[in-house]
Amino acid sequence: MLCFKSNDNDVYFNLALDEYLLKSDLPTPILFLWKNHNTVIVGKNQNTYEEVNQKLANDDHVKVARRASGGGAVYQDDGNLCFSIILDKNSAMAKNYHTILQPIIDVLAKLGLNAQFAGKNDIEIDGKKISGNAQFQYKERLLHHGTFLFNVDLSKMGKYLNVDQSKIISKGIKSIPARVTNIKPLLEQDLSIDDFMDFIMQEFIEQGTVVQAIPDNIITAAHKLAEEKYRTWEWIYGKNPSFVFQNKIRFEGKGTLDVRMNVENSIIKEIKFFGDFLGWEGTEQLEAALVNCKYQIEDINKILEHFDLTKIFGDKFTRSEILETIVHK
Ligand SMILES: Nc1ncnc2c1ncn2[C@@H]1O[C@H](COP(=O)(O)OC(=O)CCCC[C@@H]2CCSS2)[C@@H](O)[C@H]1O
Structure with a gap:
């Protein structure tokens, strides 16, 4: 031997x-x-x-x-x-x-x-x-x-x-x-x-x-x-099996942010935001921009930075709260 x-x-x-x-x-x-x-x-x-x-x-x-x-x-x-x-x-x-x-x-x-x-x-x-x-x-x-x-x-x-x-x-x-x-x-x-x-x-x-x-x-x-x-x-990460991610966080005094995602090979293939409030503008553009993004905090953050999030979420959710909802801990 x-x-x-x-x-x-x-x-x-x-x-x-x-x-x-x-x-x-x-x-x-x-x-x-x-x-x-x-x-x-x-x-x-x-x-x-x-x-x-x-x-x-x-x-x-x-x-x-x-x-x-x-x-x-x-x-x-x-x-x-x-x-x-x-x-x-x-x-x-x-x-x-x-x-x-x-x-x-x-x-x-x-x-x-x-x-x-x-x-x-x-x-x-x-x-x-x-x-x-x-x-x-x-x-x-x-x-x-x-x-x-x-x-x-x-x-x-x-x-x-x-x-x-x-x-x-x-x-x-x-x-x-x-x-x-x-x-x-x-x-x-x-x-x-x-x-x-x-x-x-x-x-x-x-x-x-x-x-x-x-x-x-x-x-x-x-x-x-x-x-x-x-x-x-x-x-x-790329070899990860496909998964569905669902998360719902209640932010005190603001409301609930709910996200559902399909992730394949650790790349976001589908993402949808849901919430208990009206008047969202541009959610679809944000969702579309996140498709084909790597499921990792730096990459998601970069995309969020490109958006005026107040236009979409009003003063409800900050970038870090949105990140917290999307990224698994
Ligand atoms: N280092 C180490 N050694 C033994 N057991 C561990 C270790 N770390 C965690 N565990 C325990 O095992 C389970 C997982 O057990 P489970 O049976 O699911 O997996 C294994 O054992 C895999 C062994 C792989 C060995 C390779 C050899 C070269 S590189 S790694 C985990 O939840 C802990 O409870």
């Missing part, structure tokens, strides 16, 4: 590297270990607006990323370790999640941890999730990747993954919320996340795994893939 470790903690680059190792002609099995700075990574078929609290993530510079495998959304910081195992999909180990995760569970046992495979794709200790896993394939190869909650700030996890889903209707895959725990406080020894990573590597080395530097050509190709795919708006 070959083992690689990423020296970078940029999630977009690491996801590209992950994909590139899968698609490379390096011999399988491959073990790849990596860590990311603060990020929420959604599954391939998820809707970022339903899974990530965009406002809080933006404010705190938490990167939003989409991976190539299915499943739910996870939060990661420097206290999370990712592992990927790349296999020939016809090999005995690639049979199912159990067969792939058993060597990992064995390593955890050597640290005194009674970890078990649970649910569809989790590893748990005492009924609490410590690892979420997902897979994708390319030709004859299978990539299985998972997380380890080693010492993640769990209050932040709740903060960024907690989203009001009542305003959106979509066919996006929903995450499965779990009770979680970190590994570090369960250990008898005082280990850092890097010690934990070294321990895993050492265990695999004893079974014949060879640690290598990632070949330069793969690093170069991964940088390119990160720029062309993982870091782009088209991948992160």
Whole structure:
């Protein structure tokens, strides 16, 4: 087995590297270990607006990323370790999640941890999730990747993954919320996340795994893939499933502003304002101007700036109130 470790903690680059190792002609099995700075990574078929609290993530510079495998959304910081195992999909180990995760569970046992495979794709200790896993394939190869909650700030996890889903209707895959725990406080020894990573590597080395530097050509190709795919708006937001957004806000002393929208690939395709008052002029022009606008605050704001909103809404609603109604939090 070959083992690689990423020296970078940029999630977009690491996801590209992950994909590139899968698609490379390096011999399988491959073990790849990596860590990311603060990020929420959604599954391939998820809707970022339903899974990530965009406002809080933006404010705190938490990167939003989409991976190539299915499943739910996870939060990661420097206290999370990712592992990927790349296999020939016809090999005995690639049979199912159990067969792939058993060597990992064995390593955890050597640290005194009674970890078990649970649910569809989790590893748990005492009924609490410590690892979420997902897979994708390319030709004859299978990539299985998972997380380890080693010492993640769990209050932040709740903060960024907690989203009001009542305003959106979509066919996006929903995450499965779990009770979680970190590994570090369960250990008898005082280990850092890097010690934990070294321990895993050492265990695999004893079974014949060879640690290598990632070949330069793969690093170069991964940088390119990160720029062309993982870091782009088209991948992160453009791949969102279509959704309907409905929101109604009552502004004290002013009235109710009600908006309904159809959004496809995160582009507004239809939008209608409703309200409990008369005399709106130019609403249709505003609605028409918002069609084909990206569903993101900066772009919507730019369009609103071009309109004399008092002509449409009188002194009822300000630009920021209109934005608040349109943009999902
Ligand atoms: N980092 C991390 N690790 C484990 N579990 C997590 C994590 N963050 C959140 N969660 C919990 O899992 C659920 C979502 O569970 P769900 O089962 O819906 O999704 C997953 O587990 C996906 C795992 C993807 C692993 C990839 C490996 C390389 S990059 S990401 C979430 O609501 C939280 O309760």
